[in-house]
Amino acid sequence: MTLSTRFLRRRARSLAGLLAGGCIALGLTGCGGSGGSNPLDNPPVVQNPGSVGGQKLSFAYFQRCINPIFLAQLQINVGGAVSTNTCAGSGCHDDRTGTGGAFRVVASATALDVTDAANTPDVIRASEMYKNFYSAQGMVLIGTPAQSRLLTKPQVQGVLHGGGLIFDDPNDPNLKLIEYWISHPAPAGQDEFAAASYNMFTPADPNTGTCNTP
Incomplete structure (x- = not known):
């Protein structure tokens, strides 16, 4: 040696x-x-603790009143250039080709009858519509519309939005629907499918009722 x-x-x-x-x-x-x-x-296994507590927004109201907004042709203003597009459009928030950050929309998601016993929470949570709900709720500070990016970004209020200005009128009907959804979470201790949230419709029927607004 x-x-x-x-x-x-x-x-x-x-x-x-x-x-x-x-x-x-x-x-x-x-x-x-x-x-x-x-x-x-590094440690071989990293475990994140599950969420504890907190209220959830209504899935029924989202499906009937909010998701259609993401599919509608909306007027947008990007640096003075006005055109129309959908939130779910390619290059925006489409779940496959979108470039709009974490918020994603599956445009082909079909509605489910939340009053049908066959549509259990597990069934709904496995659906494309629930993916849209989950993604949208991730852009929300529950109970506080004014601080929720689902509202501040399309209004370009203190935050940039690559999609431009969508809602230039604070009384825009679509804006009011989103505001109402964020302001009316399910009762504490109940999940996003709580029947108590059906009173967000008039009459209180998630299949036929009119979407309430502020």
Whole structure:
């Protein structure tokens, strides 16, 4: 064994000892993870805690009153150039070809009868319509329309919107529908399918009732 080889081996053993000692001294589980052999490796399993508490918005109202807005031809103003497009259009929020950030819309999503016992929460949550609901709710601060990006972005209120100005009139009927949805979450302790949210329609029927607004 040459001198250089013995020197390199001693340096390697010394470094390994320092790393192992550092992990023990600092008490860092991330130094090697449980059962890991590499002292510089990340923990092998990372678990995120599930959400706890909080209210949810009405799926029934979203499906009947909000989702159609994303499919409607709306006037848009981008730097003074006025045209029409849909939120679900290609290059906007289409779930496959959209470039509009995390908010995505499946334009072909079909409505489900929420009053049909066969449409259990599990069935609905596996649907394309629920994907739209879930994505839209992710752009919302529940109970606070004025701070929800589903409203502030298309109005270009303190935040940029690549799709331009959509709602230049604060009394736009579509704007009012979204505002009402955000302002009326399901009762605390109930999920997004709560029958109590049917009073958001007149009469209180999610299949035939008119969508209430502020």
